[in-house]
Amino acid sequence: MALSTKVLVIEDDVHIRRLLRAALQRAGHVAVEAGTAREGLSLLDIEKPDAVLLDLGLPDRDGIELIQPIKTRSTATLLVVSAREDVAEKVAALDLGADDYLTKPFDTDELLARIRTALRHRLASSADRELVTVGEIEIDLVHRRVRRAGEEVHLSPKEYELLAELARRPDRVISHTQLLQVVWGPAHATRVDYLRIVVRNLRQKLEADPARPALIQNEPGVGYRLRTTS
Template identity: 75%
Template sequence: MAPPTRILIVEDDGHVRRLLRAAIQRAGHEVTEAGTAREGLSLIDIVKPHTVLLDLGLPDRDGLEMIPLIKSRSDATLMVVSAREDVAEKVAALDLGADDYLTKPFDTEELLARIRTALRHRLASHAEREVIKAGDIVIDLGHRRVTRSGKDVHLSRKEYDVLAELAKHPDRVISHAQLLRSVWGPAHETRVDYLRIVVRNLRQKLEEDSSRPRVIVNELGVGYRINSGEKVLD
C-alpha cells in the first residue's frame, strides 16, 4: 500500500484549520498545521509535504510573499486557499508560482477534488524524472535503488537522502544549506562537516576515482551538483 500523502495547512484561523484537517484526514492524507508564516516555512523543511494549502492573510507575513519562498525550498504543489476574491490577487498568486487558487468559503469536496488533481499531476511530473543516469550510475528514486554498472550499491540512509536530493535537480547546484535542511533538518543547516563526510562516502562508492569526482561535483563555497545523462561531464 502506498504511504499517505502529506498535506501542510498554513492558516492563522484555528477554526478553519480544524475543518480542513478533519476533511483531509477523512480522505486518508496526513495533515500538519501551521498558524504563522514562520512556522509554515519551518515545517516545510521538516515535514516535506506533497501539497501546501496557504492562506494569504497570515499575521506575520503576507501570503503572497510566502509563495516564492515555499517554491524555492520545496517541490510541493502549492494551493492558495484565501478569502481574497480580487482577480488581481489571484493573478499575482499564480504568477508567483501558486499551482491553484480556491476562494473561501468553499465546499470541502471541491477542495479534496482539487487536491486529488494536483497530486495526479505531481505524480505524472515526477514519473518523468524518476530515474536519473550519471555515467554508469543509475538512481531510481521511485524504488530507492542505486546501481553502478548494473550492480546494487549499498548506501546508508543519509547517503541515499543526499544523493536523492541532488538527483531530483540534476545538473543544478544545490547549496550546502539546502541539502542540510532537507536531509538533517533546519537546526543543522550550518553543519557543512556533516555533508562533507557523506559526500566523501558517496564518492568512494560511486566515483571511478574519488579524488577526481565526475558524478558529484563540488561548486566551491556554494554546494554540490550531480552530472546527469549518458555522458558524464568533465
C-alpha cells in the same frame, strides 16, 4: 492514492484549520498545521509535505510573499486558499507559482478533488505528459498533433501553442499574462483579446458544445484551464 500524502496547512484561523484537518484526515491524508508564516516555512523544511494549503491573510507576513520561498524550497503542490476575491490577487498568486487558487468559503469536496488532481499531475512522469488525453481529444506534445475521435484536427500555430501550454499543466489555471508571454511574447502580454479569439477557435474545433465548454474553461479575469477531470 495508495500511500498517504502529507499536507501542510498554513492558516491562522483555528476553526478553518480544524475543518481542513478533519477533511484531509477523512480523505486519508496526513495533516500538518501552522498558524503563522514563520511556522509554516519551518514545517515546510522539517515535514517535507507533498502539498501546501496556504492562506494569504497571515498575522506575521502576507501569504503572497510566501509563494516564491515555498516553490524554491520545496517540490510540494501549492494551493492558495484565501478569502480574498480580488482578481489581481489570484493572478499574482498564479504568476508567482501557485498551482491553484480557491476562494473562501469553499466546498471541502472540491478542495480535496483539487488536491488529488494536482498531486496526480505532479507525480506523473514527463513521459506520461507527452500525450494528454481528455475524452476523445488527444494532444501529442512530442509530434505536435491533435486528434478528435481519432481524426487529426488542423490547428493554426497559435492555436496549437496555446493548447499545448494548457496541456503541459492540465487542470491548473494559467494566467492571461503567462499565456500571452509564452505564445505571443512579452510585448503582447496585455492583449487578452488575442487569447479570446484563439480560445474561441479552439472551442469550435474541439468542444462537443462550444457554447458550454467543458475542455477549455475560463476563470473570469484570471486565465484559462484545460480541464481533464469531470
